[in-house]
Amino acid sequence: MEQNNKQNSDAKQYLAEIRAYIEQNKDRFLEELFTLIRIPSISSEQEHKPDMVRCAERWRELLTAAGADRAEVMPTEGNPVVYGEKTIDPAKPTVLVYGHYDVMPVAPMVLWRTSPFEPVVKDGKIWARGADDDKGQSFMQAKAFEWMVRSGNLPCNVKFMLEGEEEIGSGSLYGFCEKNKELLKADIILVSDTSMIAPDVPSITSGLRGLCYWEVEVTGANHDLHSGLFGGAVANPINVLCKMIADLHDADGHITIPGFYDDVLVLSDEERALMAQAPFDEQAYKQELGVKALKGEKGYTTKERTGIRPCLDVCGIWGGYTGEGTKTVLPSKAYAKISTRLVANQDFEKISRQFQQYFESVAPDYVTVKVTPCHGGAAYVAPLELKAYRAAENAMQQVYGRRPIPTRSGGSIPIVAGFEKILGLKSILMGFGLATDDIHAPNENYPLEQFFHGIETIPLFYRYFAE
């Protein structure tokens, strides 16, 4: 008890010093972050290829400035990886910080209230693409590191690995990890790329969904036809695609791909009861989203639907005439981008094959269907007994005054399962985003309070972890 009290009092002092440092340096922190945000590093768009390199270079400079002994931009088969490290004592444990400097596309531009790559601070939030995901969050790691180095409080070795392909599936990072196992040796991976429940309800993501993504193309006639002369006699690929997509769910919201649920880990009633304790206000949730009703798989709560159950969504669809006014056409082709979120134990490569085979096999003979697998990744679960998990719990408790709840996130960071497989390392997903940050959407934002709380929490994590 005495020991605990002393620890708490030490931690409080430590936190006070961090807070003072943040207060003195916060304008500089933001200005440095903004230099990253201003680089439109959209990994899915070819035209931004040079921006990926610029953003990596800028990160290298910032890591060096923050106190890394070594920082470099390392080539991969795709976008480069920024690697940095500071070794204080080879005998001490090593934290490998992972983040990504690439961002999502910004379309539809018309819905942005500010320019996506010109960050502004308004209403206590940073507004920009990447403000949260993941420039803002990974930058907290750099500034927490800076404080530990400058104040002489760094208790262990640190490595940084920042990639440029997270939003497109981390394709090149798997190979990079395979090649650089020795360089990346560490005891734990620390990631700030997730959300917590609410500003006053801290949580740690103990599980992530996996992901599988395809583009499908349905072709009817070999060219666009007059919808009057041919309508009714020739298959319309849009109508056919709609039917095929509709048939991917049954009336209860279950996904109909044969074998899709075979490997899904079924949680015990006890585990489900524990999860159900997390606060959730369905009315507020619906109001925030502006919907009258929710929709999901029968037999599961909303939190379960995003946390422990897989789902299938069409992320995009297009075909025929989509311009102003009317055009009567029976198009030749229709397209959709379809993704599933997977849960623990589902093999994304198996799911990818299952979907492709199924979708192509159910194509009626009056159309041709082509499925192109895009990226994918496995789900991930972190055991709550890990020392690093407990360190994260303690750190957040100090800053937020409340024990964080372990949550299963509906989102995916496929490479996290990859790290476990290739590097043999577990990851701690200590993220400070909020559900209202609109990541991947127009008007992405990140509350300054969360940004600063993150910088406060991270050194405490190091302290508890290295104890």
Next chain:
Amino acid sequence: MEQNNKQNSDAKQYLAEIRAYIEQNKDRFLEELFTLIRIPSISSEQEHKPDMVRCAERWRELLTAAGADRAEVMPTEGNPVVYGEKTIDPAKPTVLVYGHYDVMPVAPMVLWRTSPFEPVVKDGKIWARGADDDKGQSFMQAKAFEWMVRSGNLPCNVKFMLEGEEEIGSGSLYGFCEKNKELLKADIILVSDTSMIAPDVPSITSGLRGLCYWEVEVTGANHDLHSGLFGGAVANPINVLCKMIADLHDADGHITIPGFYDDVLVLSDEERALMAQAPFDEQAYKQELGVKALKGEKGYTTKERTGIRPCLDVCGIWGGYTGEGTKTVLPSKAYAKISTRLVANQDFEKISRQFQQYFESVAPDYVTVKVTPCHGGAAYVAPLELKAYRAAENAMQQVYGRRPIPTRSGGSIPIVAGFEKILGLKSILMGFGLATDDIHAPNENYPLEQFFHGIETIPLFYRYFAE
């Protein structure tokens, strides 16, 4: 018999004179037509508003040059109407020629092999938007008129009415006809805006389908969401729209809108047997379209599916991320442009209300659905006993050496039913297009042979009609 032989021999002489005139003037004919085609008179796109006026003015000049006593551009509530006339004797019958100078949009541009508004002649065809529909076809009327005037062979009075809104539903022409009933007094309307079966199988369109067109918008959450954090718990408007569209047809290809078929005229077995005599090579049809199988309403042949049965097609669909690569998003909105083709006796305004009510009423409570009716028009049937119909039959027989087959076209010219209602006039749909002309699609084209055969046939029609 003797009388018939003499008539035939006279007609042959008459035809030879027309052919000689075409031979002497064909380069000029094409150059004049190209001046019309080069004006991008796309009625559905606001930016082309000035082009509509330019195109109408050009038509006025061409009618005057062809021999009209009076030619003017007359205002309507929308795009102007070009009116022209030549009266040779008020006691003689009057033919009212109807055509349209507006064209369809050109998207997707990437599929055009030549510039859509820079006509080229290649492989015996004119390639351009409007080459057939309806600049090329209506221009045949002007040049046939020119020959009759210049050679002293005009046997009756002629009026021209060329509108600029056919491709968007002829909205302003209904009011124009109401206001100008006296001006438009005639005995028959002659229209070249349809197709014949094949270059060696002449046909006359004895029926047209009606049309009804809507844009639908499905809204889920009030903004785009992260598909991982919300996927599975919140309705995806694309998935919902797909299901709603899929449900518009049952397994037999019947349309499920309640009451949709109530007013459909059911043809007798005898009529169906007659229709079935028209040559139709299903293998060639499929090969031409590049499809392995056809798809349509159960219990009807391909020709019946486009001729005597209504159909429903999605002309365009869009929503979510449709750019390069992948983006995981749960979009807020999804859209579709949906059209039905109607048959004789179906009331397009009733159908429009039925669809809107039905589609909005079946919307699940987790989305909001908005249906915006666009344009529509009734179906039309021409009796084969009409003197004008027989005149068209005789004229085509002279030129093509074969009796034309009466066909029911799947396409729509809604205003044709409007003419009957407002002006009390039947229309003869003597068109020279071919199914391969790709009207409304990229690479629209019109064979020169059909263009010249049209100019040959029209004066023969006047001759037989005025007899």
